[in-house]
Amino acid sequence: MLTVEHLNVWFGHPPARVDAVKDAGFTVAPGESFGLVGESGSGKSTILRAIAGLIDTWSGRIEVAGQPVAARRRDRAFYKTVQMVFQDPYASLHPRHSVDAVLSEALRLQGMDDIDRRIARLLDDVGLGRGFRFRYPHQLSGGQRQRVAIARALAAEPRLLLLDEPTSALDVSVQAEILNLLSDLRAEHGLTYVMVSHDLAVVGHMCDRLAVMQQGRIVEVMTVEDLRRGAARQDYTRQLIAASAGYQRA
Amino acid sequence: MTLLSVRNLRVTFPTRQGTFEAVRGVSFDLGRERLGVVGESGSGKSMTGRSILGLVRPPGLVTADRMQLEGQSILNLPERKMRKIRGRRISMVMQDPKFSLNPVMSIGDQIVEAYRLHAGGARAAARQKALDMLAAVQIRDPERVMQAYPHEVSGGMGQRIMIAMMLAPDPEILIADEPTSALDVSVRTEVLNIMDRLVRDRGMGLIFISHDLNLVAQFCDRVLIMYAGRIVETLAARDLHQARHPYTRGLLNSLPRLDAPQDRLPVLQRQDSWRDGDPIAESLETEFPGGL
Numbered sequence: 263m264l265t266v267e268h269l270n271v272w273f274g275h276p277p278a279r280v281d282a283v284k285d286a287g288f289t290v291a292p293g294e295s296f297g298l299v300g301e302s303g304s305g306k307s308t309i310l311r312a313i314a315g316l317i318d319t320w321s322g323r324i325e326v327a328g329q330p331v332a333a334r335r336r337d338r339a340f341y342k343t344v345q346m347v348f349q350d351p352y353a354s355l356h357p358r359h360s361v362d363a364v365l366s367e368a369l370r371l372q373g374m375d376d377i378d379r380r381i382a383r384l385l386d387d388v389g390l391g392r393g394f395r396f397r398y399p400h401q402l403s404g405g406q407r408q409r410v411a412i413a414r415a416l417a418a419e420p421r422l423l424l425l426d427e428p429t430s431a432l433d434v435s436v437q438a439e440i441l442n443l444l445s446d447l448r449a450e451h452g453l454t455y456v457m458v459s460h461d462l463a464v465v466g467h468m469c470d471r472l473a474v475m476q477q478g479r480i481v482e483v484m485t486v487e488d489l490r491r492g493a494a495r496q497d498y499t500r501q502l503i504a505a506s507a508g509y510q511r512a
Numbered sequence: 513m514t515l516l517s518v519r520n521l522r523v524t525f526p527t528r529q530g531t532f533e534a535v536r537g538v539s540f541d542l543g544r545e546r547l548g549v550v551g552e553s554g555s556g557k558s559m560t561g562r563s564i565l566g567l568v569r570p571p572g573l574v575t576a577d578r579m580q581l582e583g584q585s586i587l588n589l590p591e592r593k594m595r596k597i598r599g600r601r602i603s604m605v606m607q608d609p610k611f612s613l614n615p616v617m618s619i620g621d622q623i624v625e626a627y628r629l630h631a632g633g634a635r636a637a638a639r640q641k642a643l644d645m646l647a648a649v650q651i652r653d654p655e656r657v658m659q660a661y662p663h664e665v666s667g668g669m670g671q672r673i674m675i676a677m678m679l680a681p682d683p684e685i686l687i688a689d690e691p692t693s694a695l696d697v698s699v700r701t702e703v704l705n706i707m708d709r710l711v712r713d714r715g716m717g718l719i720f721i722s723h724d725l726n727l728v729a730q731f732c733d734r735v736l737i738m739y740a741g742r743i744v745e746t747l748a749a750r751d752l753h754q755a756r757h758p759y760t761r762g763l764l765n766s767l768p769r770l771d772a773p774q775d776r777l778p779v780l781q782r783q784d785s786w787r788d789g790d791p792i793a794e795s796l797e798t799e800f801p802g803g804l
C-alpha cells in the first residue's frame with residue numbers, strides 16, 4: 263500500500279538548511295498497521311507530512327497503492343485515498359468553523375451525498391454526542407477536538423490513514439475508544455495505518471511492525487513481537503524500551 | 513505549607529442547551545508538592561487550571577468560596593492585577609504549546625521577553641539564560657531553535673520550549689497541562705527531572721495535569737481524580753493502582769500494556785452516580801489530616 267525509499271526531507275537553504283529526514287525507507291502492506299516511534303524532533307511528523315504532500319522539499323520515492331506520488335501538488339483522488347490526522351488538534355481545526363462546517367466541508371470535497379446523516383454517523387463513530395455538532399473549537403476540550411479531527415479524516419473514507427500521535431491528547435478511556443474504533447475500521451474496511459506515537463504500549467497494541475527513528479534516520483525496523491520481547495538490535499531502541507518502563511525519581 | 517487554596521470552584525458556560533457546568537465544586541489545597549490531576553477528556557482539568565490564572569474567557573463564569581494564593585484572594589482579579597501574578601508567581605504550560613506561542617515572533621525572542629519581564633537585566637544575559645533553558649529541556653541545537661518560529665519546530669520541541677519559557681521567571685506555582693504528552697520517554701524523563709528539582713530544591717508547587725496514569729503514579733505525590741467537573745477521589749499517588757472508585761479502576765483498565773496484549777481495550781461504562789455522590793470534602797479531611 264505504501265513504499266518509501268531513500269526519502270530525504272529538508273527545510274530552508276544552506277547554511278541554515280535543516281535535514282529533517284535522511285535516507286528513510288520502509289514499506290507497509292495493504293491492511294497493515296505500521297508504527298513510527300523515536301526521539302522528539304527526529305522527523306516522524308515530517309515523514310507523514312511528506313507522504314501527505316504537505317512538504318515540497320524532498321527527494322526519493324514515495325509510492326501509494328502502487329503509484330508514485332507527484333513531487334508537489336496532489337489531486338483530489340489522492341486525498342480520497344490518503345488522509346492524515348495531525349499531531350496538533352488545536353492548530354488543525356479552523357477556529358471559526360463549527361464542527362458541522364468542518365465535517366460537511368470534508369464530505370462535500372469528496373463529493374459525498376446525504377451529508378446530514380453522514381455527519382451524525384461520523385460523530386457517533388468518534389464518540390461525540392449530537393450536542394457537539396454546532397460547537398466551535400474553542401468550546402471543546404483537547405480530546406474532543408482530536409475526535410473531530412479524526413472524524414474529518416474518516417469523512418473521505420480513505421484507504422491509507424496517516425495518524426500523528428492520534429491519542430496523545432486523549433485521556434486513556436477515550437484513547438481506548440479511539441483505538442478500538444481504529445481497529446474496527448481497519449477490520450471492516452481493510453484500512454492501512456501509519457501511526458506515530460511515543461507510547462510503546464499503544465504501538466504494541468495497534469501495530470504489526472514499527473520503525474525507530476533518531477536524528478532524522480530510521481535506525482531499526484522491528485516487529486511488535488520483538489518489541490514485546492525487548493529484542494532490539496540498536497542501543498537507542500533498547501534505551502527507549504527501558505525508559506518506557508516508567509519514571510524513577512532521580 | 514499551603515500555597516494555593518481552592519474551595520467550591522465552579523466554572524459555567526451558557527450554551528444552546530442551557531448552562532453548562534464545566535467545573536462543579538472543586539476543592540483542594542496545593543503545598544510545595546507535585547499534585548497530579550487526572551480524569552477523562554472534558555472532565556474539567558484544563559478549566560480548573562485556567563480559572564486559577566483568570567484565563568476563562570467570557571461568557572464563561574468562574575465562582576468559588578475561596579481561591580487564595582498564600583492567603584490572598586486571586587478570584588476574578590482585574591486583568592491588570594492578574595497580569596502581575598500570571599507568569600511571575602503562577603505559570604501555566606498550556607495543553608497546546610504551539611498554539612499558545614506567538615506565531616510571528618522567534619522562539620528566542622519569546623523566551624527572552626518572558627525572562628526579562630520577570631528578572632529584568634540585560635538582553636545578552638537573558639539570551640544566555642534562554643539558551644541554557646533550552647539545553648536543559650534537551651533541545652539538541654538551541655542556537656538554531658532560538659531563531660526558529662513556532663511552525664518550524666516539532667510537537668515535542670514546542671512543548672519543551674513552552675516549559676522553558678514558563679520556568680524562566682521562576683514561579684512559585686507551575687500548572688502544567690499535559691506537559692509531556694508529545695515527548696518520547698527519554699526526553700520526558702529529563703523534563704520531569706527539571707520540574708522535580710524545582711519542587712524539591714526551591715519549594716515550587718506543581719499541578720501536573722496528565723492522562724498518563726502510570727506516570728502520575730510514579731511522579732506525583734498526590735492525585736485528584738476528576739469526573740464531569742468534580743473530584744471523585746483523592747489518593748496518594750503511589751496508591752493510584754489500588755484505587756477503589758470504579759471510575760478510576762475503569763481508567764486504569766483501559767490502558768494498553770506491552771506485556772499483556774489484548775484484542776480490544778476495555779472502555780468506561782459511565783454511571784450517573786459518579787456525577788454526584790457525596791461531597792468529597794469530608795472524606796478528604798479524614799484521609800488527609802492536616803490538609804486536603
Ligand SMILES: Nc1ncnc2c1ncn2[C@@H]1O[C@H](COP(=O)(O)OP(=O)(O)OP(=O)(O)O)[C@@H](O)[C@H]1O
Pocket residue numbers: 273274280282301302303304305306307308309349663664665666667668669694695696
Ligand atoms: N517548517 C519547518 N522549518 C524548519 N524546520 C522544520 C520545519 N518543520 C520541522 N522542522 C524541523 O525538522 C525536525 C523534525 O521535526 P518533526 O516535526 O518531524 O519531528 P517529530 O519526530 O515529529 O518530533 P515530535 O515527536 O516532537 O513531534 C525538527 O528539528 C524540526 O525543528
Ligand SMILES: Nc1ncnc2c1ncn2[C@@H]1O[C@H](COP(=O)(O)OP(=O)(O)OP(=O)(O)O)[C@@H](O)[C@H]1O
Pocket residue numbers: 400401402403404405406431432433525526527532534551552553554555556557558559560572607
Ligand atoms: N467556551 C466553552 N463553552 C462551552 N463549553 C466549554 C467551553 N470551553 C470548554 N467547555 C467544556 O468544558 C468541559 C471541560 O473542558 P476542559 O478543557 O477543562 O476539559 P479537560 O478535562 O481538560 O479535557 P481534555 O483532557 O480533553 O483536555 C468540556 O466538556 C468542554 O467541552
Ligand SMILES: [Mg+2]
Pocket residue numbers: 306307308349426666667668
Ligand atoms: Mg511530531
Ligand SMILES: [Mg+2]
Pocket residue numbers: 403404557558559607689
Ligand atoms: Mg484539557
